[in-house]
Amino acid sequence: xxxxATGQSVDEILNRKTVLxxxxxxxxxxxxxxxxxxxxxxxxxxDSGKRAIQxxxxxxxxxxxxxxxxxxxxxxxxxxxxxxxxxxETTPIxxxxxxxxxxxxxxxxxxxxxxxxQKPIDAMVLRKRLGNLLQKAVYLRQLETMSLSLQRYVSPxxxxxxxxxxx
Numbered sequence: 001x002x003x004x005a006t007g008q009s010v011d012e013i014l015n016r017k018t019v020l021x022x023x024x025x026x027x028x029x030x031x032x033x034x035x036x037x038x039x040x041x042x043x044x045x046x047d048s049g050k051r052a053i054q055x056x057x058x059x060x061x062x063x064x065x066x067x068x069x070x071x072x073x074x075x076x077x078x079x080x081x082x083x084x085x086x087x088x089e090t091t092p093i094x095x096x097x098x099x100x101x102x103x104x105x106x107x108x109x110x111x112x113x114x115x116x117x118q119k120p121i122d123a124m125v126l127r128k129r130l131g132n133l134l135q136k137a138v139y140l141r142q143l144e145t146m147s148l149s150l151q152r153y154v155s156p157x158x159x160x161x162x163x164x165x166x167x
Contacts, residue, residue: 010131015040017134018059022052022078023067023096028119032065032096035123036130049073053081056088063092063134068099068108076104076111083112090140092133096121 014036021032024047033043044059046052050072055061064082068075075095082088095108095116108116114133117125143166147159 008135010127011039013131013134014127016042017062018042018044019063019065019130020044020046020052020055020059020061021065022046022049022070022075023065024048024070025067028067028096028121031121032126035121035126039127049075049078049081052078056082056085061088061091062137063094063130064088065094065096065130066113068095068097068104076107079108079111079113090137092130092137094130094133096126 017040019036019041021029021043023029023032026047029043029045029047033045036043044055044061046055047070049070052064052066056064064079066075066078070078073081075097079093079095082091082093092115093113095105095113096119097104097108097116098119099105100118105116114136115129117129143163146166147163
């Protein structure tokens with residue numbers, strides 16, 4: 001069993017998380033659902049960008065897995081739209097794509113994605129990388145909570161020093 005730096009297994013990190021998979025290919029969505037489902041992940045499937053936005057509005061999503069090429073709205077536009085929703089400002093977004101063009105990958109990063117991987121999907125790599133992104137999101141929330149607490153009790157200079165030493 002693979003453990004993270006915190007001692008948690010990838011399955012423990014993924015368990016009970018909700019992941020929205022936006023890909024117009026049903027086989028890819030099914031493969032991802034099977035790969036992550038064994039870890040207790042709840043999968044929301046969208047075959048278009050518009051459907052993904054609807055699902056994101058109706059559910060609390062812990063991470064997004066997006067394809068770049070989709071019919072009504074490409075994944076890069078979808079990523080920008082998701083990042084524009086306050087509650088998903090720091091939610092992990094990973095592109096899973098068959099595209100190998102560096103320009104497109106740079107656009108994806110510029111749109112706000114956290115990671116990307118090439119198709120075909122390697123199940124172990126997907127689970128590990130998604131687990132890492134989710135763990136990072138936990139750390140960011142903890143840092144934000146600590147920062148809010150510090151703002152109430154300490155001077156801005158002391159808060160800045162604490163932030164520097166925490167990272």
